[in-house]
Amino acid sequence: MxxxxxxxxxxxxxxxxxxxxxxxxREPLSAEQSGELxxxxxxxxxxxxxxxxxxxxxxxxxxxxVCDLTDVFDLSGxxxxxxxxxLREAGLITGERRGTWVYYRVRPExxxxxxxxxxxxxxxxLPVVDA
Amino acid sequence: MxxxxxxxxxxxxxxxxxxxxxxxxREPLSAEQSGELxxxxxxxxxxxxxxxxxxxxxxxxxxxxVCDLTDVFDLSGxxxxxxxxxLREAGLITGERRGTWVYYRVRPExxxxxxxxxxxxxxxxLPVVDA
DNA sequence: CGGCTGTTTCGATGGCTGTCGAGCCAGACC
DNA sequence: GGTCTGGCTCGACAGCCATCGAAACAGCCG
Numbered sequence: 396m397x398x399x400x401x402x403x404x405x406x407x408x409x410x411x412x413x414x415x416x417x418x419x420x421r422e423p424l425s426a427e428q429s430g431e432l433x434x435x436x437x438x439x440x441x442x443x444x445x446x447x448x449x450x451x452x453x454x455x456x457x458x459x460x461v462c463d464l465t466d467v468f469d470l471s472g473x474x475x476x477x478x479x480x481x482l483r484e485a486g487l488i489t490g491e492r493r494g495t496w497v498y499y500r501v502r503p504e505x506x507x508x509x510x511x512x513x514x515x516x517x518x519x520x521l522p523v524v525d526a
Numbered sequence: 527m528x529x530x531x532x533x534x535x536x537x538x539x540x541x542x543x544x545x546x547x548x549x550x551x552r553e554p555l556s557a558e559q560s561g562e563l564x565x566x567x568x569x570x571x572x573x574x575x576x577x578x579x580x581x582x583x584x585x586x587x588x589x590x591x592v593c594d595l596t597d598v599f600d601l602s603g604x605x606x607x608x609x610x611x612x613l614r615e616a617g618l619i620t621g622e623r624r625g626t627w628v629y630y631r632v633r634p635e636x637x638x639x640x641x642x643x644x645x646x647x648x649x650x651x652l653p654v655v656d657a
Numbered sequence: 658c659g660g661c662t663g664t665t666t667c668g669a670t671g672g673c674t675g676t677c678g679a680g681c682c683a684g685a686c687c
Numbered sequence: 688g689g690t691c692t693g694g695c696t697c698g699a700c701a702g703c704c705a706t707c708g709a710a711a712c713a714g715c716c717g
Contacts, residue, residue: 419579419580419583419584419637420580420583420584420632421584422580422584423577423580423581423584423598424576424577424580426573426577429573429574429576429577429580430573432570432573432576433570433571433572433573433575433576434571436567436568436570436571436576437567437568437571437572438571439563439564439567439571440564440565440567440568440569440570440571441564441568441704441705442557442560442561442563442564443560443705444564445555445560445563445564445567446554446555446557446560448550449550449551449553449554449555449560450554452550452551453550453551453552453553453554460663461663461664461665462663462664465663465664467554470705470706470707471706471707471708472663472664472665473664473665473666473667473706473707473708473709474705474706474707475664476664476665476666477665477666477704477705477706478705479664479665480665480666492664492713492714494714494715495662495663495664495713495714495715496663496664497663497664497665501551506550506644506645507644507645509644510641510644510645513637513638513640513641513644514637514638514641514645572674572675574675591693592693592694593693593694596693596694601675601676601677602676602677602678603693603694603695604676604677604678604679604694604695604696604697605675605676605677606694607694607695607696608674608675608676608695608696609675610695611695611696612674623683623684623694625684625685626683626684626685626692626693626694627693627694628693628694628695
């Protein structure tokens with residue numbers, strides 16, 4: 396199983412667990428569910444990775460080259476690569492090599508799923524959103 | 527400054543940074559923003575804490591006593607207490623002592639804010655939500 | 658082919674963190 | 688007041704993680 400396949404499997408597994416709408420506040424998460432979800436949150440639980448994610452997501456064309464990302468931080472190349480790998484293994488981004496450079500783009504569907512998990516808990520008791 | 531005040535300050539600071547809708551995909555997060563947000567995600571980046579959060583959120587009346595939470599896990603009391611503290615310091619929950627027991631409840635507004643940060647990135651490129 | 662640039666992997670290291678047991682504080686009850 | 692129970696703090700320890708330099712790998716270009 397290649398690296399790519401392994402990551403695909405992670406995403407599929409997570410999608411299976413998260414489903415389209417298993418709200419955090421509707422019923423307690425099982426040990427397995429919380430494990431899958433925690434992996435995603437843990438990946439986002441680092442300032443550098445969060446910035447990387449937003450840099451990629453907000454970049455023109457929806458994708459960003461590693462070379463664009465490295466310059467933003469005072470970190471070594473390997474470190475950035477490490478963080479990108481973590482995001483990749485969490486299913487949050489995908490990387491594709493085109494010639495010399497590697498381009499990363501976000502997986503919006505995963506972000507949407509995570510947001511869905513959070514939202515019902517929010518709108519349930521909070522009239523602030525006032526939708 | 528008491529424990530309670532300190533936590534209030536954290537929440538206020540976070541609300542200030544996150545605002546009502548600073549979308550992750552609209553523009554790159556600053557170092558400060560990512561730091562604040564990462565703290566919340568890191569708090570949710572643990573299976574036990576995620577389950578605790580969902581247990582509290584989904585509990586009848588919107589609040590749960592520590593005694594209810596301890597039994598669910600094969601963990602010592604201090605460990606549960608530690609995780610609750612992390613969630614508290616991240617602004618995700620609040621604890622209140624009433625007589626013998628301590629009750630915890632979630633802060634829906636923070637969850638809503640976090641979800642908001644995620645969502646625009648999602649709906650931006652994903653027709654799946656089909657709203 | 659040989660070198661050059663961009664990116665990743667490897668190994669090591671310092672710091673953070675999840676976990677526990679022991680002990681402490683707060684209320685309740687006698 | 689004395690004691691009992693629920694919950695928290697403290698200190699310690701093992702495992703994980705962010706970071707780095709060095710080295711390996713992948714394409715380009717001369």
